[in-house]
Amino acid sequence: MRITNQREIILEELRKLKTHPTADELYDVVKKRLPRISIATIYRNLERLSEEGMIHKLEYGGRQKRFDGDMRPHCHVFCVKCGRVSDVETKNDVNIMDMVLDSKGFKIFEGGVQFEGLCPLCQKGDDCETLQ
Amino acid sequence: MRITNQREIILEELRKLKTHPTADELYDVVKKRLPRISIATIYRNLERLSEEGMIHKLEYGGRQKRFDGDMRPHCHVFCVKCGRVSDVETKNDVNIMDMVLDSKGFKIFEGGVQFEGLCPLCQKGDDCETLQ
DNA sequence: ATTGGTGCAAATGCTTTGCATAAAG
DNA sequence: CTTTATGCAAAGCATTTGCACCAAT
Numbered sequence: 591m592r593i594t595n596q597r598e599i600i601l602e603e604l605r606k607l608k609t610h611p612t613a614d615e616l617y618d619v620v621k622k623r624l625p626r627i628s629i630a631t632i633y634r635n636l637e638r639l640s641e642e643g644m645i646h647k648l649e650y651g652g653r654q655k656r657f658d659g660d661m662r663p664h665c666h667v668f669c670v671k672c673g674r675v676s677d678v679e680t681k682n683d684v685n686i687m688d689m690v691l692d693s694k695g696f697k698i699f700e701g702g703v704q705f706e707g708l709c710p711l712c713q714k715g716d717d718c719e720t721l722q
Numbered sequence: 723m724r725i726t727n728q729r730e731i732i733l734e735e736l737r738k739l740k741t742h743p744t745a746d747e748l749y750d751v752v753k754k755r756l757p758r759i760s761i762a763t764i765y766r767n768l769e770r771l772s773e774e775g776m777i778h779k780l781e782y783g784g785r786q787k788r789f790d791g792d793m794r795p796h797c798h799v800f801c802v803k804c805g806r807v808s809d810v811e812t813k814n815d816v817n818i819m820d821m822v823l824d825s826k827g828f829k830i831f832e833g834g835v836q837f838e839g840l841c842p843l844c845q846k847g848d849d850c851e852t853l854q
Numbered sequence: 855a856t857t858g859g860t861g862c863a864a865a866t867g868c869t870t871t872g873c874a875t876a877a878a879g
Numbered sequence: 880c881t882t883t884a885t886g887c888a889a890a891g892c893a894t895t896t897g898c899a900c901c902a903a904t
Contacts, residue, residue, distance in 0.1 A: 649781070649782060649783045649784070650781045650782060665821075667825060667826070667828045667830055669828065676825075676826045676827075676828055677826065678822060678824065678825055678826065678828075678830075679822075679823040679824035679826075680821040680822055680823055681820075681821045681823060684816050684821065686835055688813075689797075689812040689813045689816065689835065690810060690811075690812055690837070691811040691812055691813060692810065692811035693799060693808075693810055693837070693839070694799070694808045694809065694810065694811075695808075695841070695842040696799045696801065696808055696810075696837070696839040696840065696841055696842070697839050697840045697845055698799055698810075698837045698838070698839035699838065699839055699840075700837065700838040700839070701835060701836070701837040701838070702835070702836060703818055703821065703833060703834070703835050703836075704833070704834060704835075704836060705822070705825070705828070705830045705832065705833040706830070706831065706832040706833070707825070707828040707829050707830035707831055707832070708828065708829045708831075709827070709828055710827040710828070713829055
């Protein structure tokens with residue numbers, strides 16, 4: 591994988607964020623440093639970086655994918671109303687993979703716990719900007 | 723919620739399937755009984771039924787949502803290559819909700835374990851019809 | 855009679871792609 | 880010099896919506 595200026599900055603900015611941004615949210619951030627970057631470059635790099643195991647692609651809780659630069663194992667909650675994602679701190683004494691009794695022929699190589707709920711903003715009832 | 727012919731048949735056919743179909747897969751099945759039904763009706767009813775807690779909307783990997791008529795608590799695996807979803811039989815001695823130490827202000831009301839892997843067809847290396 | 859649901863087609867919105875140009879190794 | 884990545888615009892595709900008509904209560 592060739593190291594381009596765009597790729598470096600995308601990774602760098604994603605790692606700075608703890609918000610699990612969508613592609614376009616990250617685009618807005620990266621544009622400040624690379625005003626001529628294309629949204630297609632953002633998408634292509636996020637895809638590539640997740641294939642290479644350098645970032646996580648989060649595909650739950652709404653229609654926009656979200657991305658996470660933190661590769662330490664951890665769990666997420668997502669807000670069923672606005673789609674925001676947050677890390678969740680959990681007890682670490684359960685090995686999820688050991689829970690499987692019958693995988694129906696699937697070769698399982700990852701397992702994780704995910705939570706659903708309401709984010710602090712949506713709990714207040716006010717409409718939360720980021721809808722879905 | 724008004725009981726229409728369409729709504730009844732959509733629910734009935736979804737409950738028969740163990741494949742966690744996408745909206746258009748279910749559309750193909752329902753069309754055999756209601757040839758004039760619209761895909762919009764499928765989407766509207768699946769959304770409505772999941773709001774009412776009568777079915778589950780699955781938003782894992784892949785771009786298409788999948789739906790499940792089986793409301794008994796259980797876990798899923800999804801194939802990272804073709805997007806197929808299958809039930810997984812698991813040990814039942816862990817209460818996922820008790821694992822939370824810090825929910826970062828989110829009000830959590832659901833938690834579940836989900837697995838990633840390769841389905842039997844994709845393991846064989848052949849290309850699996852249902853791509854994503 | 856009233857309200858909610860349906861079918862159709864058009865619109866939306868996130869994501870991907872084709873292609874000519876530019877940059878990396 | 881060769882290969883891979885970029886920017887731009889256009890295309891793709893799942894899903895949603897506006898609207899006139901229809902059906903359930």
